[in-house]
Amino acid sequence: MFKLKRFFLFLLILAPILLIWRTFHEYQDDWARIESKKIPIVYSDNYDITLFGLQNLHPFDTQKYSKIASHLTSNTTIEKSNFYAPQKISQEELLLVHSEDYLDSLKNSENLAYISELGILKKIPNFILQERLLDSIRFATGGTVLGAELAIKEGWAINLAGGYHHTKAEEGGGFGFMADVPIAIKKLWQKNPKLKVLIVDLDAHQGNGNEAIFGADKRIFIMDVYGRDNYPRDEEVKEFIDFDRPVGSLTNDEYLDVVLNTLPLAIKNSQPDLIVYNAGSDVLLGDPLGKMNLTKTGIIKRDELVFKYAVESKVPILMVLSGGYSSVSSKIIGVSIENILKNVLLVTK
Numbered sequence: 001m002f003k004l005k006r007f008f009l010f011l012l013i014l015a016p017i018l019l020i021w022r023t024f025h026e027y028q029d030d031w032a033r034i035e036s037k038k039i040p041i042v043y044s045d046n047y048d049i050t051l052f053g054l055q056n057l058h059p060f061d062t063q064k065y066s067k068i069a070s071h072l073t074s075n076t077t078i079e080k081s082n083f084y085a086p087q088k089i090s091q092e093e094l095l096l097v098h099s100e101d102y103l104d105s106l107k108n109s110e111n112l113a114y115i116s117e118l119g120i121l122k123k124i125p126n127f128i129l130q131e132r133l134l135d136s137i138r139f140a141t142g143g144t145v146l147g148a149e150l151a152i153k154e155g156w157a158i159n160l161a162g163g164y165h166h167t168k169a170e171e172g173g174g175f176g177f178m179a180d181v182p183i184a185i186k187k188l189w190q191k192n193p194k195l196k197v198l199i200v201d202l203d204a205h206q207g208n209g210n211e212a213i214f215g216a217d218k219r220i221f222i223m224d225v226y227g228r229d230n231y232p233r234d235e236e237v238k239e240f241i242d243f244d245r246p247v248g249s250l251t252n253d254e255y256l257d258v259v260l261n262t263l264p265l266a267i268k269n270s271q272p273d274l275i276v277y278n279a280g281s282d283v284l285l286g287d288p289l290g291k292m293n294l295t296k297t298g299i300i301k302r303d304e305l306v307f308k309y310a311v312e313s314k315v316p317i318l319m320v321l322s323g324g325y326s327s328v329s330s331k332i333i334g335v336s337i338e339n340i341l342k343n344v345l346l347v348t349k
């Protein structure tokens, strides 16, 4: 009898312990699930470019990438572990678009100075530029490739870098060393050669690199809204723009009207399987290179519109950041992506 009493007493003590142990483990499992849940935002700490302070001589904020990532982790429920980390682009992938000769030309500091429009780079030994400059671009280009795959799989993706739309197959320019978007599309074509892509280029500059690389390829449609007096004014490749919208200095409303009047038509006429959104923020009033007049509100509205159209049309979308040169660019891009995530994609609070 005494033994039975002891046994029940033992059970009485053990039961709550087991219950607590089980709850704790279930909680741990849930936590692990939340922790490991990836969202299709591609980012690497290697995106930032630091060249012993020389990067500050360039109007380009070369540390905007980590600032945007920090903005997102500070202002949403997303944690850094939720981002996808890209690999560096491989030589084999680069050769999908560029020739060996072009890639060899990047081993020349003078050429890197020309492409980055930063003359002082001529004087820096190339091995340093390979590590401090080109490696960042290799990661960012790998990020666009990963982003394109994720967009097809998940319906959307954002690479917190990329969009080097002035890079041609045999010539870099306008801070474009590697043609990230064409490489990403050609990689997708390896699996699905019929895939149709609409490039929506709303950077302040004409995307002449993408236009030159794809030429008259019938699987590519390009909508390009850009400052008509801006670099590069590349007349030779203009014929490859399907929806060509050179504009002057427009107000927010006038600019958004151009997007509103063109994008639905572009989607309807091209019936794309993927939209690549080149979301240059250099359309901002006061940007040293963009020479356009949009305000922060205008840019946020513009990005929201493009994502809304893609979601409504059920077309996967990949956003790449492209140009955006002023010191406030990173903040505006951060707030704009936060707005897309919270109010269009509904993936975070």
Ligand SMILES: [Zn+2]
Pocket: 203, 204, 205, 280, 282, 322, 323, 324
């Ligand atoms: Zn630009």
